[in-house]
Amino acid sequence: MYFRKSSRDTKKEIRSTPQNRKNKAKGHSRKKELLKWKVPQTVQDTIPYLYVYQNGIMELTPGVFSKAYILGDTNFKISSRQGQEKIFQDYSRMLSTFGDTVKVEITIWNKNMDLAEFQKQVLMPMMNDTLNEYREEYNQMLIEKMSGANNNLEKVKVMTLTIEEESIQEAITTFLRLDTEAIKMITSLTGENTKAMTSMERLCMLYDIYNPGSTQKFLQKIQYQGEWQDSITLQSIHQLGLTTKDVIGPDSFTFKADKVLLGAKTFARTYYVSMIPTWLRGDAFTDLSELPCNMLVSVHYRTLPQDIGSKLIKSYRVNINSNVADAEKSASRAGYSMDLISQELLDSRTEVKNLTNDITKRNQKIVMASIVLTVFTSSEKELEKMDKQISMIANKHQMQIRVLSLQQEYGLSTALPVGMNKIAVERLMTTETAAMLIPFGVKELNHKHGMYYGLNAESYGMIRYDRTKGQNYNGVILGMPGSGKSFATKREIINVILNTTDEVYIIDPEREYLSLAEKLGGKVIRIANGSDIYLNPFDMDIEYADDGDPVKMKADYITTIVDIAIGGRYGISPSERSLIDRVVFEIYEPYLRHLHKTGKTIDLEHMPTMQEFYEKMLEQVAPEAQNIALAMERYVKGSHDIFAHKTNVNTDNRFVIYDIKDIGSGLKELGLQICLNSIWNKMIENRKKGKRTWLYIDEFYLLLKKDTSADFLQEIWKRARKWNGIPTGITQNVEDLLKSEAGRTILNNCGFVMLLNQAPMNLIQLSNIYNISPEEQKYINNGPSGQGLIWMTGGQGSESGGTVIPFIDQFPQDTKLYKMMTTKPSDDRIRNNQKSSTAYHHIDGNEREYHK
Incomplete structure (x- = not known):
C-alpha cells in the first residue's frame, strides 16, 4: 500500500515544447511507451494529463493531445435485425474512419445524480392553489420510481480521440478536421446533435469522477452584474495561482494491491478483460455498465498501420504453425493419434487463418483493444458485492475479467475518459470484431424538467419528456379499447395542470374527463340541444x-x-x-x-x-x-x-372541458368543429399572454370524415406551434384514421405519437409508418394495459426519422390520482368509494365550474 497526498503548490501546469519531444518518434513500441512513465509523487501527478487548453484539448504527455465528444445513445437492443446491422456497420465505419494516427477511447460513465438537483428536475413544485395534495401524492410516486432500477444513476457516453503532434497549434489544426468527422458520424449514428466537449465540461466530468460523494459542485451558474456566468473558469484558476489538477482532484489517493481509496470515503477497483470469445454478443459492453453503482467502462482502440498489422499476423501464423508442427512430431514419436493435439492450438491456427483472410481479402484492419472497468463504492463490503456481479456478467458472455493486481493507479487512469491507456493488456482484433463492443443499448428519455410518462419497458428507467423540445408539438394517442389510452391521456393532462401554468382544453364526446374537472377545479361546458349555452x-x-x-x-x-x-x-x-x-x-x-x-x-x-x-x-x-x-x-x-x-360562454379557467355527449349524433361532428374553432381563438389570445395552450380532441377521427373538415384540422396541426399550441388527437378508431389521406397526413405531421395495443392490421400499417421493428411490436401487440411505445421525431437514422421508446405505466392504485384517471369497469367500486372534497358552482344547468 502507498499513500499520496495532494500537493497544493502554485506551480503551473507543464506545457510541452518541441524540444522536450523532438526525440519522440511516431509509431514507437507500446512497451517503450509504458516503461518511460515515471512514478507519480502527488495527487496532481496521478491525474493523467499535463495541460488543459481553452478549446477542449488536453495535453496528456508531451506531444500527445486528446479531445472528447458526447456520444449519445440509440435503440440497439430493440431494433430489428436489419436495424442492428445498420448500427453495427455505422459504428464499425466510425471506428475505422480515423485511421492509425488516431487512438479512440469509448467510455460509459455511470454517475450518481445529485439527489437535490434530480428532485428539482423531476418533482412538482408546490404552488399557491388548492391542488398541492395531488402534487404531494404525485411526488411520492415519483420518489418511489426514482428508487427503482438505476433511476438514481445517469449514463454518460463519451468518445475520446488521441493524436500525436509537434505543437498545440498543429493539434488544433488536426482536431478541426477530426471534429467535423466525429460530429457527423455520431449524429448519423445516434440521431442526436453533438459537439466537442469544452475544457470546463471535461474538467467537470473528471471532478465528478474523482469526487463521487461530494455535495459541492465544480461548476455552477452565478449571476454577476445582471449576467449569468460560470462560477469558475480557466482564467480564474490561474489567477488564484492554482492548476486545474488542484481543483478537480480528491484530497488524497491511497493505493493498495487491488483497490484505491479516493479521499476518505470512496473505494474504487479497476478490472480488465483478459479474454473474450471469438463470437461476442452485441450487448456485452452495455451489460458491463449495468451495475448499480458509480462506474467507468472504457475500451481503448489502437489501429495498427496495414504493413505492421500484416507483419504481426504473419509472425503469429509462423509461431502457431511451428507449434502445431512440433505437436505433430511429438505425437508421431509417442505413437498417439494426431487428432489428440490440443484443440486450443488448432483453434488458434484457424483463428490466425481467418485473420489473414480478413486483412488480405476483406479490407479489415488490425486493432489492438484494451477493456477496463472501474467501480466506485462507499465501502469495501460493496466492492466485494460488485466482484460477484461482475463475475456473473463475465460468465454470461464467456469473458474473463480480472482485477488489475498492483496496477490500480494505471488502471484508474486508463478508465478515465481522457484518452490515455496505461495498461499493457491488449487484445488483437479486426475492426469488425472491435465494433462488436457496441456501447449502445436502449435509448433513454430524460429531458430536464420533463414530465413523467412511465418507465422504459427495457431498462426501467424513468421516462421524462418535454413535448415542447420536439421538432413539433403535435401529437396523437392511439389504442384499442382497454389498452390504457384514456388513462395515459389523463396522466399527461394531470401533469400539465399540476406542473405548469399552461391552459388545457378538452373536447369530450363521451364524458370521460368529468372527474378531472371535478377534482382539479376545472370548468365543464355542456353543449346540447335545448341548452342556453352558446x-x-x-x-x-x-x-x-x-x-x-x-x-x-x-x-x-x-x-x-x-x-x-x-x-x-x-x-x-x-x-x-x-x-x-x-x-x-x-x-x-x-x-x-x-x-x-x-x-x-x-x-x-x-x-x-x-x-x-x-x-x-x-x-x-x-x-x-x-x-x-x-x-x-x-x-x-x-x-x-x-x-x-x-x-x-365564459372560459376564464385554465382547465376547460367541452362536453358534447348529449349534442345528438347528427350534431356531433358539427359540435366538434365549433368547439375546435372556439379553442383556436383562445389559443390566439393565450399566445398574446405568453401562455401555452394544450388541446385534446377525443375521437378526433370524426373530424376527418369530410374533406373540408379534415382540411381545417390539418390547418390547426400546421399552425399550432406558431401559436404556442400543443394539440393531441385521441382515438380508438385507428383503422378509420389510417384510411383517410388527411389522417395519414396528420400522423406524419406529429412530433409525438403514443401507441398502445393495436389490432393486427393497424399494427402492420403503423409499423410501416413509424418503422417499428418486430422486437418493438411486442409492446403494442396483446400487451398489458398501460404498455406501449412512444415515438418522437429525431433519432438514429430510421426511415421514419424518429426514435421509439417502449414504456410501461404502472401507476399506484391506492392513490387519489389513480381513482381520478381510471376508466376500468373493475375500478368503478374504487371510484365510487372515493370521498370528494369538491364542490361545484352552477353557472346554469349546462355550465359548471368546480372548486376545491
Whole structure:
C-alpha cells in the first residue's frame, strides 16, 4: 500500500515544447511507451494529463493531445435485425474512419445524480392553489420510481480521440478536421446533435469522477452584474495561482494491491478483460455498465498501420504453425493419434487463418483493444458485492475479467475518459470484431424538467419528456379499447395542470374527463340541444390566420360548417363555395371596420352569427344560394339552433372541458368543429399572454370524415406551434384514421405519437409508418394495459426519422390520482368509494365550474 497526498503548490501546469519531444518518434513500441512513465509523487501527478487548453484539448504527455465528444445513445437492443446491422456497420465505419494516427477511447460513465438537483428536475413544485395534495401524492410516486432500477444513476457516453503532434497549434489544426468527422458520424449514428466537449465540461466530468460523494459542485451558474456566468473558469484558476489538477482532484489517493481509496470515503477497483470469445454478443459492453453503482467502462482502440498489422499476423501464423508442427512430431514419436493435439492450438491456427483472410481479402484492419472497468463504492463490503456481479456478467458472455493486481493507479487512469491507456493488456482484433463492443443499448428519455410518462419497458428507467423540445408539438394517442389510452391521456393532462401554468382544453364526446374537472377545479361546458349555452362558429380574432387573410381562412372554415350541415355524398360544389365566400366576406366587413375603429383584435358582442349568414344567403339571387339557405334553416330557426347565437360562454379557467355527449349524433361532428374553432381563438389570445395552450380532441377521427373538415384540422396541426399550441388527437378508431389521406397526413405531421395495443392490421400499417421493428411490436401487440411505445421525431437514422421508446405505466392504485384517471369497469367500486372534497358552482344547468 502507498499513500499520496495532494500537493497544493502554485506551480503551473507543464506545457510541452518541441524540444522536450523532438526525440519522440511516431509509431514507437507500446512497451517503450509504458516503461518511460515515471512514478507519480502527488495527487496532481496521478491525474493523467499535463495541460488543459481553452478549446477542449488536453495535453496528456508531451506531444500527445486528446479531445472528447458526447456520444449519445440509440435503440440497439430493440431494433430489428436489419436495424442492428445498420448500427453495427455505422459504428464499425466510425471506428475505422480515423485511421492509425488516431487512438479512440469509448467510455460509459455511470454517475450518481445529485439527489437535490434530480428532485428539482423531476418533482412538482408546490404552488399557491388548492391542488398541492395531488402534487404531494404525485411526488411520492415519483420518489418511489426514482428508487427503482438505476433511476438514481445517469449514463454518460463519451468518445475520446488521441493524436500525436509537434505543437498545440498543429493539434488544433488536426482536431478541426477530426471534429467535423466525429460530429457527423455520431449524429448519423445516434440521431442526436453533438459537439466537442469544452475544457470546463471535461474538467467537470473528471471532478465528478474523482469526487463521487461530494455535495459541492465544480461548476455552477452565478449571476454577476445582471449576467449569468460560470462560477469558475480557466482564467480564474490561474489567477488564484492554482492548476486545474488542484481543483478537480480528491484530497488524497491511497493505493493498495487491488483497490484505491479516493479521499476518505470512496473505494474504487479497476478490472480488465483478459479474454473474450471469438463470437461476442452485441450487448456485452452495455451489460458491463449495468451495475448499480458509480462506474467507468472504457475500451481503448489502437489501429495498427496495414504493413505492421500484416507483419504481426504473419509472425503469429509462423509461431502457431511451428507449434502445431512440433505437436505433430511429438505425437508421431509417442505413437498417439494426431487428432489428440490440443484443440486450443488448432483453434488458434484457424483463428490466425481467418485473420489473414480478413486483412488480405476483406479490407479489415488490425486493432489492438484494451477493456477496463472501474467501480466506485462507499465501502469495501460493496466492492466485494460488485466482484460477484461482475463475475456473473463475465460468465454470461464467456469473458474473463480480472482485477488489475498492483496496477490500480494505471488502471484508474486508463478508465478515465481522457484518452490515455496505461495498461499493457491488449487484445488483437479486426475492426469488425472491435465494433462488436457496441456501447449502445436502449435509448433513454430524460429531458430536464420533463414530465413523467412511465418507465422504459427495457431498462426501467424513468421516462421524462418535454413535448415542447420536439421538432413539433403535435401529437396523437392511439389504442384499442382497454389498452390504457384514456388513462395515459389523463396522466399527461394531470401533469400539465399540476406542473405548469399552461391552459388545457378538452373536447369530450363521451364524458370521460368529468372527474378531472371535478377534482382539479376545472370548468365543464355542456353543449346540447335545448341548452342556453352558446358557441358562435363565426367568432374570429383578427389574427386568426397569422400573416394571412383571416376572413379567407374563416371562409374556408364556414364552408366546412356548411358542408357538415348540408351533408350528402358529394359535398359542396364549386359554385356553392363561391357563394359562401362572397357571403362570409360581406357579413365580416362591418365587423372588421369596428375592430379597426376600436383597435381591438376580437369583440364577441359585434361578431356576425349564423343568423346573419342565413339572412345574407337568402338575399343572393343564385338558385344554389336558396338551397344552402334551406339546408341551414334548421340550424337557425329549427331544433338545432344552438350555434346560431352569439357566444355567451365564459372560459376564464385554465382547465376547460367541452362536453358534447348529449349534442345528438347528427350534431356531433358539427359540435366538434365549433368547439375546435372556439379553442383556436383562445389559443390566439393565450399566445398574446405568453401562455401555452394544450388541446385534446377525443375521437378526433370524426373530424376527418369530410374533406373540408379534415382540411381545417390539418390547418390547426400546421399552425399550432406558431401559436404556442400543443394539440393531441385521441382515438380508438385507428383503422378509420389510417384510411383517410388527411389522417395519414396528420400522423406524419406529429412530433409525438403514443401507441398502445393495436389490432393486427393497424399494427402492420403503423409499423410501416413509424418503422417499428418486430422486437418493438411486442409492446403494442396483446400487451398489458398501460404498455406501449412512444415515438418522437429525431433519432438514429430510421426511415421514419424518429426514435421509439417502449414504456410501461404502472401507476399506484391506492392513490387519489389513480381513482381520478381510471376508466376500468373493475375500478368503478374504487371510484365510487372515493370521498370528494369538491364542490361545484352552477353557472346554469349546462355550465359548471368546480372548486376545491
